[in-house]
Amino acid sequence: MKKIIIVIVAVLLGYFINLKFIEIAYSLGFAELKKETLLINDQKMKVKCDSYALGFFDKVKLENKFQQCINEYEAQGYVIIDQQAAMKAV
Incomplete structure (x- = not known):
């Protein structure tokens, strides 16, 4: 029973540390940017x-x-048919 509680506490602690790391990293400018555009011609x-x-x-x-x-x-002569963009903290 004690091992299960330790595992649960470790998982929760890791989760909260990860959340804070993401917030700090994003506030410092560390992020992921992904943009994609599909074009087609006649x-x-x-x-x-x-x-x-x-x-x-x-x-x-x-x-x-x-x-x-x-x-x-x-x-x-190409025209845009699809455009996607995403920016998120890593």
């Missing part, structure tokens, strides 16, 4: 622009590269 050819970063990163620089990819394909 010949039904599909292309994908994506951006992924994990850790401490320059969000503006990543956003500019991502938008540049989209702009290049739109200049070639």
Whole structure:
């Protein structure tokens, strides 16, 4: 019985430490950024622009590269059919 209580306490303690670590890491700028855009042209050819970063990163620089990819394909006649973005603390 004592071992079960120790295991439960250890699991709960680990869970709360993990929650606090995530909050602290996110407040310091450590995060995950994932963006993906699917484009298609009139010949039904599909292309994908994506951006992924994990850790401490320059969000503006990543956003500019991502938008540049989209702009290049739109200049070639592609149109956006799907766009997904997610940013979360790790």
